[in-house]
Amino acid sequence: MSVLLAKTLRSATFKLALVSIGLFGAVMVALFGYVYWSATTLVLSQTDSTIEAELASLRNTYDSAGRDGLVRAIEQRVTETRIASGLYQLADASFVPIAGNLKKLPAGTNGTQGWTEFRADALNPTAPGEQSLFRARWETLPGGFHLLVGRAIGDVDRFTNEMYAALAFAIGFIFVLAAVASVSVTRRTVGRIDSINTTSRAIMDSGLGKRIPLRGTQDEWDHLAQNLNSMLERIEGLMGEVKEVSDNVAHDLRTPLTRMRGRLEKASIGQRNPEHDQALIGDTIADLDDVLRIFSSLTRISQIETADRSAAFRAVDLVEIAEAVVELFDAVAEAKDVRLKVAGDRTVAITGDRDLLFDAIANLVDNAIKHGREAGQVTVEVTLNDSCAVIAISDDGPGIPAGEHQHVFRRFYRLERSRCTPGNGLGLSLVAAVASLHKARITLVDNAPGLKVELLLPLVEDSLDGNSTL
Amino acid sequence: MTGAHRRILVIEDDAETAEQIVDFLTTRGYLADLAANGNDGLLLGRSAVYAVMTIDRMLPGMDGIKIIRRLREEGIVTPALIISALGEVDDRVRGLRAGGDDYLIKPFAFSELLARVEALARRSATVVKETVLRVDDLELDLISRTASRGGREIKLLPREFQVLEYLVRNEGHVVPRTMLLEQVWDLHFDPSTNIIDVYVGRVRRKVDGEQTYPLIHTVRGVGFCVRAPR
Numbered sequence: 293m294s295v296l297l298a299k300t301l302r303s304a305t306f307k308l309a310l311v312s313i314g315l316f317g318a319v320m321v322a323l324f325g326y327v328y329w330s331a332t333t334l335v336l337s338q339t340d341s342t343i344e345a346e347l348a349s350l351r352n353t354y355d356s357a358g359r360d361g362l363v364r365a366i367e368q369r370v371t372e373t374r375i376a377s378g379l380y381q382l383a384d385a386s387f388v389p390i391a392g393n394l395k396k397l398p399a400g401t402n403g404t405q406g407w408t409e410f411r412a413d414a415l416n417p418t419a420p421g422e423q424s425l426f427r428a429r430w431e432t433l434p435g436g437f438h439l440l441v442g443r444a445i446g447d448v449d450r451f452t453n454e455m456y457a458a459l460a461f462a463i464g465f466i467f468v469l470a471a472v473a474s475v476s477v478t479r480r481t482v483g484r485i486d487s488i489n490t491t492s493r494a495i496m497d498s499g500l501g502k503r504i505p506l507r508g509t510q511d512e513w514d515h516l517a518q519n520l521n522s523m524l525e526r527i528e529g530l531m532g533e534v535k536e537v538s539d540n541v542a543h544d545l546r547t548p549l550t551r552m553r554g555r556l557e558k559a560s561i562g563q564r565n566p567e568h569d570q571a572l573i574g575d576t577i578a579d580l581d582d583v584l585r586i587f588s589s590l591t592r593i594s595q596i597e598t599a600d601r602s603a604a605f606r607a608v609d610l611v612e613i614a615e616a617v618v619e620l621f622d623a624v625a626e627a628k629d630v631r632l633k634v635a636g637d638r639t640v641a642i643t644g645d646r647d648l649l650f651d652a653i654a655n656l657v658d659n660a661i662k663h664g665r666e667a668g669q670v671t672v673e674v675t676l677n678d679s680c681a682v683i684a685i686s687d688d689g690p691g692i693p694a695g696e697h698q699h700v701f702r703r704f705y706r707l708e709r710s711r712c713t714p715g716n717g718l719g720l721s722l723v724a725a726v727a728s729l730h731k732a733r734i735t736l737v738d739n740a741p742g743l744k745v746e747l748l749l750p751l752v753e754d755s756l757d758g759n760s761t762l
Numbered sequence: 763m764t765g766a767h768r769r770i771l772v773i774e775d776d777a778e779t780a781e782q783i784v785d786f787l788t789t790r791g792y793l794a795d796l797a798a799n800g801n802d803g804l805l806l807g808r809s810a811v812y813a814v815m816t817i818d819r820m821l822p823g824m825d826g827i828k829i830i831r832r833l834r835e836e837g838i839v840t841p842a843l844i845i846s847a848l849g850e851v852d853d854r855v856r857g858l859r860a861g862g863d864d865y866l867i868k869p870f871a872f873s874e875l876l877a878r879v880e881a882l883a884r885r886s887a888t889v890v891k892e893t894v895l896r897v898d899d900l901e902l903d904l905i906s907r908t909a910s911r912g913g914r915e916i917k918l919l920p921r922e923f924q925v926l927e928y929l930v931r932n933e934g935h936v937v938p939r940t941m942l943l944e945q946v947w948d949l950h951f952d953p954s955t956n957i958i959d960v961y962v963g964r965v966r967r968k969v970d971g972e973q974t975y976p977l978i979h980t981v982r983g984v985g986f987c988v989r990a991p992r
Contacts, residue, residue: 574982574983577871577983578982578983581871581983584869588867592951604855616947619919619921620947620957620961621957622919622961623957623960623961623963623964624956624957624960624961626964627960627963647949647950647951650949651949651951654957658957
């Protein structure tokens, strides 16, 4: 529990929550301050104008009716405003009260001119000895009389107090609420991150089989978990492929190496025979060449896959390449009585690597002849449509079962029935690598009968887009 | 051939490989000088008495490509054969751009090394503009692009004629498959199938079929050779 608490307090989310609470609190205090300031200012300015109007009216009375008139007016107002909150007081030159409802002149205000605020007995006390806050203004009349007119501003005072109380309560409440919310949000976040961390550690410890649990909430955490899971899926797939490849490399290299070793060992203990030795050396060199060829095919494929060669792309004509491939394979096709021909458009220009495209098409044609029908038909069709250039190599042989389609591009993958034909199962991997370099798609279609392999290469505009990102 | 045209500079840091190359070239009548590192290679290369030099890509002290570039800058045009264990795809282009004349990837067959060295050595000798090539009773008319043997015309496709022409031009020398692919098809990779053999096989049937002796010979594991019987 304390570990979780410590983790919660340390977490970035919690710190972020604290910062937001602080900011929110500051905004709230500022808002309260503004409301307080504008409300009190309004109330006080209204009070001030009332006081000034009363002063002016009383001064007029004094001017017209003299001291006695003023005393009468004050007494009238005091009785009239008994229930109201008006404060009136007339004093002589030495501040001795003459008339008014202020029982005692406020201490320290004697002689002050202008505005003053003070506490005095309330005008309409609800309890004995109740005090009230007043705002008032002294005016000295001709003849040395001092006139004080004021209003109780206890309402403003009460409003201020209530404001403080509300602010204190709101701040307290918000802090409690925010603390609860941020801790619970942080806990939730820490919990989700913890489950991801636990899974990653489990993967590091025991292998790629584990997956991050989903909560089914479809929130960003679930999306993150889904993405991480599919990444793991892909890594697991690739690892499996790598393992399969290295197993196959081991198998395909060990077999001829074992054969060579055995042959040499047998020869070393046997009798020397020049003719026999010569044959043995020749066979061994041929076997070694096979091994080296597998090796260089593998490095070539991985080089195509890893190095970005698109910078070396040139304008090439697919039809010209297809024709050159067909010409190269002409003799092979003839030997198998296969009719090999190019069909489709007259010229199809794209940007690409001629050597690699040639190699890819050559591999596909080689496959079509090798795995097609004896005395069959192999066609290389190059066409151009709106979005891409299409090279389709089709044969009328037995084809590839639909279930095997996805496997044939894996390194060393060979169909069961073609195990005995020459080849190393790397051709289509190379085609796939070349295709992906050219951002092309490969599809296998049932040619009924036979197989049709289509390479769909995006047109120049697309590849230019690709280049501009370099 | 003059002495210089039998003299080869071998720049190779692996002692055993270097010894094998030198031995092999020596048995074929060449005079081979060995430089075991980049600086020695540069020093020897400057003397410019060589018909051909073979240069390893990765050398202690200096990259093989750098040596070629330095020599070219100094005006030395000795044909250079780059030998490299690096990948074929990009390095080939880089090596040739730096002034290399040909490229060979490790591991290689010695016969292929020899074929390439000989091709480069011949290139530095003068080339006579011929219009007719002859080997024994085989005749190639380079103007009309026709071939005949013993006076009887051989029907060849244009590409087949090119193959035969390249083999005949290198009469008596082994032409590796890869060189044929480069020179006739302009392909710089090994298609790892037997298409070339089948292709040359068809040319051979047309040239040597129904003849008392063959002119086109297959050299196992390497390539082909056109040779008149002795």
